[in-house]
Amino acid sequence: MPQLPHxxxxxxxxxxLPLRGRTALVTGASRRGGIGYAVARRLAAYGASVYLHHHVPHDAAMPWGADRPENVIAAVREACADPEARVVEGPGDLSDPKAPAELIASAAEALGGRIDILVANHALSGSDGTLDAIDAAMLDAHWAVDTRSVLLLVQAYARLRAALPPRTPGGRVVMMTSGQDIAGGMPGEIAYALQKGALASITRSLSTTLAENAITVNTVNPGPVDTDYMTGDAYATIAAMFPGGRWGMPDDPARLITWLATDEAEWVTGQVIDSEGGFRR
Structure with missing residues (x-):
């Protein structure tokens, strides 16, 4: 059918409800202070059925602590706008090379056999340092979680979508990066910056690979977001670097990511998008 000019x-x-009838997997949606949770709530509010992935042991080892999965999923369900939509959750240690394909299979089964939207939000925190401090174990740990697992998730997702009729609409992949390519970089987190940079670099190649299946692939850099990891003078210093005088909140990148999942964004692919509120480094 020819496309009309207007x-x-x-x-x-x-x-x-632009995502009514669509299904989504959001990884790293394990606590109510995080970006993954905010994305899941937005997707549910737009009508989508959502599978929330979590890995509680990771957060339990961090200064911010773990949340209870039942509390997270209850809060997402409160935002759900379509009474026929489903909101479910499940665990997964994505450092295991088998876990990405297993997660895609579990999410698809829970969501009726199909995943339209994949938001790879998870990442490894800690176990990092400067160029002088890093070692092979740190590099390998970040590679396994921040990069390898994302590519294996995309691979399993693409194979699942390939079983659908040609050019089935709604295919979306959104990955997350951290501004390591912008002025100043991340010299104190070399392992993390390296692996997130790999995702930014592969975005265009993945988008070209998946274009024939009507799947868009984009990567979002949310900039500094208040996810409960910083307080005190350091928090105030970062806030002053925004023209608005405040940190980004989890819902700031969530609005962009959710828009990328809608049909309005079907012509946007292969992009690394900075959503930083004018942050001045």
């Missing part, structure tokens, strides 16, 4: 007046009227 949409009809009726099609311009915004659907309040």
């Amino acid at each position: 949409p009809t007046a009726e099609s311009l009227r915004r659907d309040p």
